[in-house]
Amino acid sequence: GAGVSQSPSNKVTEKGKDVELRCDPISGHTALYWYRQRLGQGLEFLIYFQGNSAPDKSGLPSDRFSAERTGESVSTLTIQRTQQEDSAVYLCASSLSQVAYGYTFGSGTRLTVV
């Protein structure tokens, strides 16, 4: 597609359930990023993929969070045993490469944990 696509756009889940968020980057973009924005707060970096590899996972808030990317394309962010503090908009962005190009952001997944 022409832009970065994220699904679902909205997700309401019960506390303790697992959720999976999906990001389809722009075709050919090797760099992919996940961010989180809690209500009323700034952006928070979660993880970055170069190709299918994530060189640094230290931005993930806890071991309940994991992410993977396959085929240098789709990425999934999985949150296990969701907690209310996980409620946020999860944003994905992609770039031709990490070094020289700007980002294109998806429209985000609004996650609400009840």
Next chain:
Amino acid sequence: KNEVEQSPQNLTAQEGEFITINCSYSVGISALHWLQQHPGGGIVSLFMLSSGKKKHGRLIATINIQEKHSSLHITASHPRDSAVYICAVRVGNQFYFGTGTSLTVIP
């Protein structure tokens, strides 16, 4: 202390005014980004800088690596420029964000 500080936090301007938003950072960076977030939440990447100055339309971004400071300027501001402007820096594989500057341009 936040690695990235923005000022002002809030800014109201009359249409046509020249606007400056400042960003200071305390870490060694690989690149600095200016992002624009509209009220609906969508984010657009405006600039990526590692040195000097970039211009796109009415937007100008500058960076001074020695002083660890960047500015975003908007010339001839317009109500459609109303948004939150976020400064972000990349340090290795990590990113740090400013808390944003909320800009309102009044017709």
